[in-house]
Amino acid sequence: MSDNVDNIIEIERVSKRFGRVVALDDVSLTVKRGEVVVIIGPSGSGKSTLLRCINHLESVDSGRIVVDGIPLTEAKNIDKVRAEVGMVFQSFNLFPHLTALENITLAQRVVRKRSQKEAEEIAHQLLAKVGIPEKANAYPGQLSGGQQQRVAIARALAMQPKIMLFDEPTSALDPEMIKEVLDVMLDLAREGMTMVVVSHEMGFVKAAAKRIFFMCDGRIIEETTPDSLSLAACKEERTRQFLSKILI
């Protein structure tokens, strides 16, 4: 499977523990170019850890991760991979001392070495794309949660990543703001962005996901598609239990 050029992410038999806690237990997963993959599962099942391993915010104990043909082993590869992978966090993690515009231009200038002018042009385009062109000069503290998360998405997109990782991007948001963020994500999915999304927003999952993975106790216990996403179709008892809570 490792020679397939269609696979942009290849995770092979990855394990990761934190002290005594086994966060990932022999996880394998491949994601194809342009595919939207959703990971769901109960709290503590290792979803975030899996996502964070893909851009090496966590190191793996064993197993192998290859992103766009680059193995995540040496330090210099890690920076290369991070430049290709954008990440959106549950808590936004915008830089509070910088304006929305500066949040989006900073990494463009210091990592991509773009000029101030070019970086700002790109930032303005992206702010328009996520629907808040008028907030360029606002500080994160002056934005609503939904607006902050959209700036965070624009910030990641400014690096022109090939892959976007989303870790529960809407779970810290008030209900009326969830849609504005999901809409941006749906647009991205339609444009053919490769996305790995941890989310329990079933509307988004059904509209955008190609494949859905259930995680439990650090393992992927089941794989399905949005079409066959129903209680009856799931083989595993624990998946059914979990689904019964999130499906309406």
Add this chain to the structure above:
Amino acid sequence: MTPDEIRIKRITITATEEVKPLWERIDRWWLLFFAVLLITSLLILYRPDPYGRIFVFLQDGIRVTMSITVVSFLLILLVGLIGGLGRIAKNPLIKGIASIYVEIIRGIPLLVQLLFIYYASPILLRDFGTKLIGLWPSMANRLINIKLNPFGAAVAGLTICYGAYMSEIFRAGIESIPKGQMEAARSLGMSYFQAMRYVILPQAVRVILPPVGNEFVALLKDSSLVSVVAVADMTRRGREFMASTFLALETWMMVALLYLVMTLFLSRIVAYLERKTSFVR
């Protein structure tokens, strides 16, 4: 919040800003500073003998005290930054060295450190030089004939001592920034040092500004200790004046007032910067 609530909140905020009289907005501690400044000036102008004489005699010392404080402080900031980064380093060797430095230096009184550097370290260097004479004669001779410059020794002593405390301030400041900030920066492809420089430190500066400012004021006062290592700072000049005139009360009154003028002024500047740079998270 509904748009209405937001509007009401905005109105109340602007209202309170407008209603507040000038008297409320200025920092009233400035009055204490001006009072002390006034008393000192009046003493110098209207009682030139002895206060004017003392002031003239102390002038060189004031300059030395100021330059020692400023030069040391710049070096202390550098040591504090390096030490603070060392304390949070992943590399156990770097972390170990930084931690041992901080723990040892914090356990020795500043006065003893100054005496050690000025009087004891040349002996150590000379001993080391005699051992080195066969191996590297030119270096050995340099060490044997070493003569410490009092100003340099004082700056070194203050920097080493205060650098340890400053390292702890920097460490705490950096650690107070949520982990997600470093992760967001790294996930955008920034290196550790780029993330520190552009994301973490600019935020940490706002956190550490008050304690760093307090260190500066404390340093100004502690610089009086360098008078024991032959530096002619304000305190030493005061002692010299007293020795020749026996005007103990007047001399130390003047010295105390001059320190007070400087520290009260600096404290107000620190308080001002603190208010200026606070921001909503």
